[in-house]
Amino acid sequence: MSLVLILAATWALVALTPLLSRFLGRAVGWPLAAGLLAVAALLAARRPEGDITEAVQWIPALDVAFGLRLNGLGFLFAGLVLIIGAIVLIYSASYKSARATGFFTTMMAFAAAMLTLVLADDLVVLFVAWELTTIASFLLILGSGESGRRPATRTLLVTAVGGQALLAAVILIAVRTGTTELTAALGHDAWNDTGFTSAVAVLIAVAAMTKSAQFPFHSWLPDAMVAPAPVSAYLHAAAMVKAGIFLLMVFSPAVSAAVVWPILLITVGVITTIMGAVFALRTKDIKQLFAYSTVSQLGLLVAVIGIGTPLAMKAASIHVLAHGLFKAAGFMAVGLIEKRAGTRDVRELRGLRRSMPWDTAMLVLAAASMAGLPPLLGFISKEAILDAMISAPFGLGWIAAAGVVLGAALTVAYSLRLVLPLLTGRPFAVAPWRETWPMSGAVTVTASAGLLLGLVVPVLDRLVVPAAAEAARVPASKVPGLALWHGIGPPLLASVLAIAVGAVIAVLYLRSEHAEADAEERAFTAVGAVQATLDSIIAAGRRVGDLTRSDTPAGNLAVPLVLIAASAFALPGLWRGMPEHVADIQLVDSLLLAMTGLGTFAMMRARSRLAALVLLTVVGFALVLWFFALGASDVALTQLLVEILTVVVIVLVLKRLPREFDRESRRRRAVAVPIALLSGVAATAAVLTFSGHRDLAEAGRFFLEEAEGLTGGTNVVNTILVDFRALDTLGELVVLALTAVAIVALLDARPLASRRITPVATSVVEDPQRNALFMRDSGWILIPLMGIISVYALMRGHNAPGGGFISALIGAAAIILIYLASHNDRVPSLERPYLAISGAGILIAVVMGLVGLAEGAFLNPIHGEVLGVHVSTAIIFDVGVYLAVFGVILTAINRLGMTRTGEVTPAVIVEPPAESVANQEGPR
Known part of the structure; x- marks a missing residue:
C-alpha cells in the first residue's frame, strides 16, 4: 500500500472515531489501538524496500505537492508515534470512566498529525502538520475542564511562537531554494551561504525548543500537567515534545555548518538538563516530577543533536526510543496510582x-531506565550520549560532557527520590485492580520493554542505525552498532560517577527537611512570566480596540472616512488629467447622476428613519439603472435584488427603533459635512486617476477571450465566480454562513428590543391588513413563479445572467413575499432549519472542491457531456452558493421578523402619532 493511502487510512480512523465511540463507549480505545498497530505493520512492510518517496498534486499553482517520504529517521519516529499511541489508547479505555468521544477523537487526530509530520517530504505539509499537533495538544489540555483553560492557553501561546519561527524558516528556504520539496531543499547549494544558513538555523532551533x-520556553510542559494521564503519557513520550526533536534531526545536516547551531543547541540543552533535574528533585507531586524530568531528558537530546556527529545521532536515536518507553511507563503509572490510591503526593x-x-515494581523499572542503570535501555542511551559528548571534535564537547554528567547525576537523584519512599512504610487501602488491569498491562509492556530491549539491544540496529545515518547524512556503515557492554572507558566511568554522585545527592536530600516540606511559593516563575506576557498582550489589544470601540456607525466609520478625506490633499500630485472617455457622457448618465445626487442630499436631510431608507433605496435603484445602461446586467440584477432584500431586512430592524433620528448638534454637522464631501471627492478622483486612463486589464481580457473555451460557459461573470476564482467564492460563502451564525448568537445573547408601532388611521388606504390583500392574492401566482424563475436562473447562470447568488436572491424574494403577505409574524411555512440550509451549502461547495482533486487541484471544475449537453461540477458548486445565500436571508427573516411557534411575542410599545409628537415638541 502506498504511503498516501496509509496516511489516508490513519485520518479515516480519526473520522470514524466519533461513530465507533457512540457504539463502544470508552472501549473504543481497543479498536483504535488495533488500527494504529495495523498502520505500523503496513509501514513496516514498506520499509524493507528502502527509502520511499511519494507525492500527489496539492497546490499546483504554487508548485506545492503533498509529498511523503519514509526513510530511517521517519520510520523510527513513526513507529514510536503509532506503537506508543496504541498502548496509550488501550490504557485510556480503562482510564476513562465513561464515553469520551472528544478525547478519543482528538487523541487520534494527534497521532495522525504526528504521523503526517514525520512522513512529510514537503515544507508546507511539514508546517501544516506541525500546527495540527499544536492545536491537538491545546484541545487535549483544554479538555481537562476549567482547570485546564489557562494552562492550555499558555501552552498555545508558547508553541505558537515556535510555529511562527518555523513558518519564517519555511518561507526563507522555499524562496532561496525555489522549491518546497524537503529532500530537494535540504540538498540545495544555498546552504553554503553562511548568512542564510545561520538565519534558518536560529529559526529552526527556536521552533524546536518551544515544542520540546x-x-x-520550558514552562508549558509542567504547566500542562492538568491534562489527564493518557494525554501526558502520549504528549511527553511520543508526540508533542518529539516533534521538536524530529525537526532538529531533520535539519541538522543542512544547518550544522553554521557556528551558531552547535553553540545554541549544546548551551541551551545542557542548561535545560540541569535546570529540569533540579526542579524534578524538589517536587513532591510525582506527575510534576516526571514532567520536569521530561524537560531535563529533552535537554540531553537537544545537546547531543548539537554535536552532530554520526555517533551523536546514534545516541539521539536510541535515546528517543528509550525515553519514549520509560516516559510512557512513568506517566501511565502515575495515572494508575492516582486512580487506585487517590493521590500523587510522594509523601x-x-x-x-x-x-x-x-x-510499583514496574514504576521502579521505568525509573531505573530513566536514571540510566544497567542493563536497561536507558543506560545504553545515556552512555551513548556521554560517549558522543566526550568524542566531540571540538572543545565544547568536554564542557558539555561535564554538564551532562551533572545532569545525569541529578537524574539518578530524582529517580531515587521518587522510588525510595514507595518501598518503605505500611500498606494502605487502594481501589481494586480488576477495573484497572488494562492500565497495569500498558505500564508493564512499556516498562518491561526497556529491560528486554536493553538485554538484546543489537536487535535495534536495523531501527536505530538508519535513523542516525539519515540524521547525520552519512552512509549507514559509518554509524557504529549498539551493544550493552563497550568495555571500560570514559563513558562507562562517567556513568558510574553519575550514579554514585546521584545516589549521594538523593540520600542527602531525603534526609533534609526539604524532602517533607511543602513547596514554597516563588515570587517569579516561568509560568507566571508566560501568563504576564499573555495578560499584557490582551491588555494591549484592549487598549488598541478602545481607540475605535463604538456602538455607533459614525464612530466606526470615522477613522476610514478621515483617512480617505485626508488622501484628497495628496491626489493633486498624482492627477493625470481628465480621462478621454469622460467626454462621452450620455444624457442618461447625467440623469442618473442627478438622481443619485438628489437622493443622497434628500436622505441626509430626512428626519424619519423610514424616509431615509426609502431615499437610500432611490440611490440604489439609480445605480441599478446605471449598471444596466453600461451593459453589466449580472451586476445590475444582483444590485436590484440586494436592494429589495436589504430594504425588507432593515425595515424589520427599524420597527423596533424610534421613528425619527436623534437631533444632531451643529458642531457635529460642521465636522461631518466637510469630511463626507472630501471623502467623496477623494474617492472619485482616485478612481479617475488610477483607473480612468487604463484600458481593459490583462486579466479581464483573458477572461473574455478564454472563459468559454476553458469552462464551456459564456457568462464571464459566473465563470469567474465558480470556475476561475471558486476559492474566493467559497471564502465568501463561509463569511455568509458565519453571518447567519452571528445573527443567531447575537439574538440569543441579547434578545430583540420591544416592537414600536405607531397607530394609523382606520381608512381603507392606510389599513395594513387590507393593503396586504393584494399580496396574498397575487402570491398564489407570484411565489411559485418566482421559485421557477429562481431555479431557471440557477441552471442558466453558466451561459446567461443568473447563477447561484442571483437565483438565491430571487428565491429569497419569494420568501419575503410569503412573509409580507402573512396576517401576522407567525409564519409556520417559513420555520425551516436556516442554519442547516446555509451549512449544507458550504458542505456542498467543499465536497465539490474535494471532487476537483481528481483533476489535480481543490475546486478545479470537472467538465463532461450528458446526452450531448456540456455539464460541469461548477453547477453543483453553484447549488452550494444558492443554499448558503438563501440560508442567510431565511435566518434574518426568522430571527428578526418572525415569532416562531412556541415563542412568546415580544412586547409592543405604542408610539403616539406623528402629529402628537410634533405638538409636544412645539414649532421647529
Missing part, C-alpha cells in the same frame, strides 16, 4: 510497594 520545552504514598506490589 527547552529553556526559556502520602509510602508503603505503595505493599499495596500495589506489581505496579
Whole structure:
C-alpha cells in the first residue's frame, strides 16, 4: 500500500472515531489501538524496500505537492508515534470512566498529525502538520475542564511562537531554494551561504525548543500537567515534545555548518538538563516530577543533536526510543496510582510497594531506565550520549560532557527520590485492580520493554542505525552498532560517577527537611512570566480596540472616512488629467447622476428613519439603472435584488427603533459635512486617476477571450465566480454562513428590543391588513413563479445572467413575499432549519472542491457531456452558493421578523402619532 493511502487510512480512523465511540463507549480505545498497530505493520512492510518517496498534486499553482517520504529517521519516529499511541489508547479505555468521544477523537487526530509530520517530504505539509499537533495538544489540555483553560492557553501561546519561527524558516528556504520539496531543499547549494544558513538555523532551533520545552520556553510542559494521564503519557513520550526533536534531526545536516547551531543547541540543552533535574528533585507531586524530568531528558537530546556527529545521532536515536518507553511507563503509572490510591503526593504514598506490589515494581523499572542503570535501555542511551559528548571534535564537547554528567547525576537523584519512599512504610487501602488491569498491562509492556530491549539491544540496529545515518547524512556503515557492554572507558566511568554522585545527592536530600516540606511559593516563575506576557498582550489589544470601540456607525466609520478625506490633499500630485472617455457622457448618465445626487442630499436631510431608507433605496435603484445602461446586467440584477432584500431586512430592524433620528448638534454637522464631501471627492478622483486612463486589464481580457473555451460557459461573470476564482467564492460563502451564525448568537445573547408601532388611521388606504390583500392574492401566482424563475436562473447562470447568488436572491424574494403577505409574524411555512440550509451549502461547495482533486487541484471544475449537453461540477458548486445565500436571508427573516411557534411575542410599545409628537415638541 502506498504511503498516501496509509496516511489516508490513519485520518479515516480519526473520522470514524466519533461513530465507533457512540457504539463502544470508552472501549473504543481497543479498536483504535488495533488500527494504529495495523498502520505500523503496513509501514513496516514498506520499509524493507528502502527509502520511499511519494507525492500527489496539492497546490499546483504554487508548485506545492503533498509529498511523503519514509526513510530511517521517519520510520523510527513513526513507529514510536503509532506503537506508543496504541498502548496509550488501550490504557485510556480503562482510564476513562465513561464515553469520551472528544478525547478519543482528538487523541487520534494527534497521532495522525504526528504521523503526517514525520512522513512529510514537503515544507508546507511539514508546517501544516506541525500546527495540527499544536492545536491537538491545546484541545487535549483544554479538555481537562476549567482547570485546564489557562494552562492550555499558555501552552498555545508558547508553541505558537515556535510555529511562527518555523513558518519564517519555511518561507526563507522555499524562496532561496525555489522549491518546497524537503529532500530537494535540504540538498540545495544555498546552504553554503553562511548568512542564510545561520538565519534558518536560529529559526529552526527556536521552533524546536518551544515544542520540546527547552529553556526559556520550558514552562508549558509542567504547566500542562492538568491534562489527564493518557494525554501526558502520549504528549511527553511520543508526540508533542518529539516533534521538536524530529525537526532538529531533520535539519541538522543542512544547518550544522553554521557556528551558531552547535553553540545554541549544546548551551541551551545542557542548561535545560540541569535546570529540569533540579526542579524534578524538589517536587513532591510525582506527575510534576516526571514532567520536569521530561524537560531535563529533552535537554540531553537537544545537546547531543548539537554535536552532530554520526555517533551523536546514534545516541539521539536510541535515546528517543528509550525515553519514549520509560516516559510512557512513568506517566501511565502515575495515572494508575492516582486512580487506585487517590493521590500523587510522594509523601502520602509510602508503603505503595505493599499495596500495589506489581505496579510499583514496574514504576521502579521505568525509573531505573530513566536514571540510566544497567542493563536497561536507558543506560545504553545515556552512555551513548556521554560517549558522543566526550568524542566531540571540538572543545565544547568536554564542557558539555561535564554538564551532562551533572545532569545525569541529578537524574539518578530524582529517580531515587521518587522510588525510595514507595518501598518503605505500611500498606494502605487502594481501589481494586480488576477495573484497572488494562492500565497495569500498558505500564508493564512499556516498562518491561526497556529491560528486554536493553538485554538484546543489537536487535535495534536495523531501527536505530538508519535513523542516525539519515540524521547525520552519512552512509549507514559509518554509524557504529549498539551493544550493552563497550568495555571500560570514559563513558562507562562517567556513568558510574553519575550514579554514585546521584545516589549521594538523593540520600542527602531525603534526609533534609526539604524532602517533607511543602513547596514554597516563588515570587517569579516561568509560568507566571508566560501568563504576564499573555495578560499584557490582551491588555494591549484592549487598549488598541478602545481607540475605535463604538456602538455607533459614525464612530466606526470615522477613522476610514478621515483617512480617505485626508488622501484628497495628496491626489493633486498624482492627477493625470481628465480621462478621454469622460467626454462621452450620455444624457442618461447625467440623469442618473442627478438622481443619485438628489437622493443622497434628500436622505441626509430626512428626519424619519423610514424616509431615509426609502431615499437610500432611490440611490440604489439609480445605480441599478446605471449598471444596466453600461451593459453589466449580472451586476445590475444582483444590485436590484440586494436592494429589495436589504430594504425588507432593515425595515424589520427599524420597527423596533424610534421613528425619527436623534437631533444632531451643529458642531457635529460642521465636522461631518466637510469630511463626507472630501471623502467623496477623494474617492472619485482616485478612481479617475488610477483607473480612468487604463484600458481593459490583462486579466479581464483573458477572461473574455478564454472563459468559454476553458469552462464551456459564456457568462464571464459566473465563470469567474465558480470556475476561475471558486476559492474566493467559497471564502465568501463561509463569511455568509458565519453571518447567519452571528445573527443567531447575537439574538440569543441579547434578545430583540420591544416592537414600536405607531397607530394609523382606520381608512381603507392606510389599513395594513387590507393593503396586504393584494399580496396574498397575487402570491398564489407570484411565489411559485418566482421559485421557477429562481431555479431557471440557477441552471442558466453558466451561459446567461443568473447563477447561484442571483437565483438565491430571487428565491429569497419569494420568501419575503410569503412573509409580507402573512396576517401576522407567525409564519409556520417559513420555520425551516436556516442554519442547516446555509451549512449544507458550504458542505456542498467543499465536497465539490474535494471532487476537483481528481483533476489535480481543490475546486478545479470537472467538465463532461450528458446526452450531448456540456455539464460541469461548477453547477453543483453553484447549488452550494444558492443554499448558503438563501440560508442567510431565511435566518434574518426568522430571527428578526418572525415569532416562531412556541415563542412568546415580544412586547409592543405604542408610539403616539406623528402629529402628537410634533405638538409636544412645539414649532421647529
